[in-house]
Amino acid sequence: MNLFRTLLRRGLSAAALLALAALGAAQPAAAATQWVMGYYVAYQRDMYPPQSIGWGGLTHIMMGRVKAKADGTLNLDFDWDTTHGPALAKDIAKRAHAAGKKAILMVGGADEGATIRAAVVNHRAAFVANLVAAMNSLGYDGLDLDWEDSVDWAKFQSLVTDLRAAAPNAILTAPMAAININYETVDSHVAAIAAKLDRISLMTYAPATVWAGAGSGWLSWFNAPLAGEKETTPVSIASSLQRYVAAGVPKSKLAMGTSFYAICYTGGVTGPNQSAENGVAIRGGDNDFPLSKFYGKGGVFDWSRRFWNARASQSYLSLPTAESHGCRYVSYEDESALLAKGAYSRQNGYGGVIVWTINQGYVTSHSRPNFLLEALRKGFIDPNAAQTVGLSVMQGDVSLAPGAQRRFSALVTGTTNKSVTWSIVETGCGAIDGAGRYTAPSTQKTCTVTAKSVADRSKTASAKVTVSAASWTPSFSVSRSGTWWVEVLAKDASAASMSIQWPDGTSSPLSLEYRQYGTNYPVFAANYEFPDAGGSYYFTAKSTSNRTAKVKLKVPACAHGADGVCH
Template identity: 40%
Template structure:
């Protein structure tokens, strides 16, 4: 009985002990942290970065660390509990891995997380290296004649792509824009001037490298008998046509404006409408470039608004000192002559102006002197012989035959610069003005016609030869209505009209058009300019002036087509 009782007692003790072990196991699990969440891996070069979210439960104590383990390989990385990312290094590039994360507290490590996404480390790609470009011809500093064939040779090499060719090599000129592609090409169309030639190499990933050389293309000097094309360049329009870009191909003379009498004795202002530093710099740039292209550079003196100052500077008290100051300025800036822009020459001014021209010529033998004169109203003609009196002392007498129409009492609407077709109610044309000057004794060979590289914006009429109301007339012209602005803001083929009698074109609009609200725009274009050039040649005239080359310059046109008025005029007169 005792043995049996003892055995029974033993059986009872075992049945009580088993639940006690299970309870201890559950308690241990509750002490440990749960599994980290949302494990994500990002591959690197022989490594991976693993990120996760903390476990839902940290157990009965704070977390101590996290351990990340790779599969395959069992490579681990342990980080402090404050981190939720770790980098596992020592992986094999090209092998695919997943990762689990275990959280650990003071009681031990909890269960592993679910595996991360699979990633495959790979070697880092080296950054794309830029290609290199080299130019072997022409050599920097070379000089060639305009129209001569110039061969460009270069190469491009890229660390990844090797030798580059074709469209991967682009040649550009600072004057003419893109001029070619590839490792070698030749061209005969470079404009006169100093070119910075750039070869740009571009690899398959868009990286670029470049090389540059500088060459000078020189224009042939005009023949002594060639008619002049004298283009005005004024400092206040410098931004329209930077002096370092001026193409001298279609000019024989550049007239740089302007030096001005100060009105105080023999004083002379040579800021050229800019300032004391940049004005002289501009002037020297233009004279040097003109000479390098075989052209002449003239210093403009005076202009509209400077009449009284010229009268003061050239009177008997100051004239000698003023002439001396002009010659000094010419020499300092490298000018070949002076354009005496005396506007207007009143009857009382004529003896003084004539003596000034005589003294100026005597002070510097070989000086070029040009003198612009006004257009002539055909209803009144020209009886004054001043132009004929000055002819022996000047080289050019240029008629400012532009802006020759407006709503002037009794006038019909008319062209700004008709070549022919004047009548009593529109009494202006280039040809009638020329005839007037020849009639008073001005030699035709010393006369030049004027080309305005700007137009007249009319309001209140949309055609020529129309009766004008009291409010009709020209509302904008010089500076505002430049040829460049007309072509960009007003021109359309449907609006263009050609007057075969006047040899002049204009634009006609049914309603106010463009920034100035024009209903008609009268202006010079290549066709009308060619007609005037041909007229000058047929009449044995000396040449023409253009006011101003900046207004006629088309910056967005293709290389070689940016000065269409100059090009048309020069071509028609040769």
């Protein structure tokens, strides 16, 4: 998994070893054939408040994360701190159990393999005891062993054997790699490891499924393709699952993987199976292009630009102009793709799906913000489940000059009929046609544009249009704390997003880091490499009403100190 790094490393005290007396406390695994296991991570807690979790679309929640220390103790800060992190973990477990779901602790993750290996090789008994003690003390039903790098497969087998002996009723799972058909194989220890686990989940999503760069030979491909593997697009869910089965893993113990983020290709690529060389780059991905942003207010999703690849069972956008990452081709998950994955898993006897991360799939601007989990419920858990129509206006509230035009589009979920009818609530507020093309009135006023679902006429969504000749001219200031980190203060509380334009004409988003105390002004940050000498760059900000301001700002220079670090 791709995770934020943290500085704090705290673990259980030696007294945790005494918790071995309670080793059998975890409950047995759920009996459902299909498991939908959603990862919830503390560092994305603001994206998805615990009280909003859509439990109907889950059988298990995977709380991230516990980190190993080389001496066999644990860091329990959950990428937050040692007070709030464990408190959140306990809260998630309680909510899961109240909803009749199972809760599993994620252990490790990307770049954590070296410390896991040290703990297993040198302190396995203590490590096992600490893991089981943490599971029990935090109220969890099992452990998810994310040993993803620096793997010693023989030691991995020993670890799961010892854990199963120590906690026979615990749910034990592990994510493993997708398979590139050109050269990768399943390690010979995996079948024996699977015998001790309840599920092996394959991380069959980007970046493992895609590649770009000179000499790679790969064509543009999908975030989580169900099928369609070939030499130039060598990764798919189906082929990866089949190779693990051939290695001796029972189908019922295998789960596919998907993600709630989008990826996209630069360089003029407009769809799958196009050259990914000659300067093409893959953008987006974990943390950078969450589906909450993709489908959210002001997001890039547009039903009229959506296409379906039947071979891969994947949706994608092919855009006439590049979006904020510099891409015209965007690969993402939608209801159709998730339903297809569920049908494949059920029909072929596989064991379900993992989702990285469910935090990134919560669309706050939509009337059914958990519509992706609702699709997983129907696809994997209950094919007969009724779906509820959800609706939102993608553009949200906007500001327009008198007489200006703007095309509105609707996000319709819970039905295959994506059509809407458009209307204007107030008289004298301009006109809108059937395609959502709106023309503002010639006078300044506030108007309301409304979309009504054709599939369910009781479902509507609206956007306010502020018609005004006034321009939006907030001021900005920029600061720098090193080679990679730049922060931009937008001196207007209504600023909602910001991007930077690079010298080659492409652009990249900045993240909203925090709001300045006392003013509520937003501070946007860019974790990109800037020259030591600094330089001038164009930054584009958007307001909550989709007004745009483009400014040229000077990124300060920095000097390398005696420690060699750019300050």
